[in-house]
Amino acid sequence: MKRWMRVAAALYPREWRRRYGAEFDALLEDIGPGWRDFWDAARGALEMQMQMWSLPKVTAIGGLAGIILATVGAFQVHDRYVSYAVLRVSRPDGAETDSRFVAERLGSLQEDLLNRRSLSEIIQNQNLYRGELKNLPLEDVVLSMNRDIQITPVRGTPESNVFQLAFQYSDPAGAQAVTRDLTSRLIWLNLSSAETSKAPAERMEVLDPANLPQRPIGPNRLAIAGMGLIVGLALGVAVWGVGRRVRAS
Amino acid sequence: MSDPTLLVLASLADGDKHGYAMMEDIQRFANIRLGPGTLYGAITRLEERGWISAVKSQDRRQPYTITALGRRYLEGQIAALHQVVQTAQRRLKHA
Numbered sequence: 165m166k167r168w169m170r171v172a173a174a175l176y177p178r179e180w181r182r183r184y185g186a187e188f189d190a191l192l193e194d195i196g197p198g199w200r201d202f203w204d205a206a207r208g209a210l211e212m213q214m215q216m217w218s219l220p221k222v223t224a225i226g227g228l229a230g231i232i233l234a235t236v237g238a239f240q241v242h243d244r245y246v247s248y249a250v251l252r253v254s255r256p257d258g259a260e261t262d263s264r265f266v267a268e269r270l271g272s273l274q275e276d277l278l279n280r281r282s283l284s285e286i287i288q289n290q291n292l293y294r295g296e297l298k299n300l301p302l303e304d305v306v307l308s309m310n311r312d313i314q315i316t317p318v319r320g321t322p323e324s325n326v327f328q329l330a331f332q333y334s335d336p337a338g339a340q341a342v343t344r345d346l347t348s349r350l351i352w353l354n355l356s357s358a359e360t361s362k363a364p365a366e367r368m369e370v371l372d373p374a375n376l377p378q379r380p381i382g383p384n385r386l387a388i389a390g391m392g393l394i395v396g397l398a399l400g401v402a403v404w405g406v407g408r409r410v411r412a413s
Numbered sequence: 414m415s416d417p418t419l420l421v422l423a424s425l426a427d428g429d430k431h432g433y434a435m436m437e438d439i440q441r442f443a444n445i446r447l448g449p450g451t452l453y454g455a456i457t458r459l460e461e462r463g464w465i466s467a468v469k470s471q472d473r474r475q476p477y478t479i480t481a482l483g484r485r486y487l488e489g490q491i492a493a494l495h496q497v498v499q500t501a502q503r504r505l506k507h508a
Binding site: 172180184186187188189190191192194195197200201203204205206207208209211212 | 431432433436448449450451452453454456457472473474475
């Protein structure tokens, strides 16, 4: 216990130890301290440290700690790549299509494209999410994959029947392979659903095949480090405020 | 009345004491055991405010004395506490 008490005493600020260190050590020898005294001394040391820190010092320490922790955290997160494919859907008779028609058609196809069976198959075929599958059940990984797939109309084009299929993944080749797979499955689903309903199938063409992403879209490590800096500075100011309040009480 | 600074002032009111003597005294009259960190936190604050001061000593155990300012503060606190106690007693009697 004596060693622990020496550790607690050493936690006090240097200036404080210069003034009170000898008598504090004498007190610790007299009382024959236990664990309660250790915690009390450690808490006292923390309070004293907080009281003695100046605002610039404590905010600088907070900011530095925030930026270091955020940067370390940001590098733990894998890069994210997005592969896109652009498709066009048209009525079998060539009649004009509007965005509502495209939304309805895609809505019904999406249910089959993104169901559990379809996505599980893709995960297994492409050997995706290996790390996640070690810790999570397949259901959770499927849900996460579903969130990484986006099927959205392409805005800003004169045609309202053009849409984009995108998949986000930690590996560019994997992102491209899955987007390609999803594109083929969507076309196949369009044909097979028409066959089932014995109606002519909508025409679905690939305008841009799945690309191989060259640059990651995230994470924005600079932004994360910046956030860490801001949070660290704010915590520094809060700690300084608490220290002042303790000192005033 | 568990404010460590008030307990230390009350302990020093009847004479100079070092840290360990204060701890024992407070334990006796208030039945509160102040930990070493709490005691020295209070001593530091009281000395900064000029309510207590260190007495010259050759011993590692540094004795402290209450100053006139500290005595005035303690008297003020006791008067306020006394007022609270009296009010509470009166209300309890009439409840």
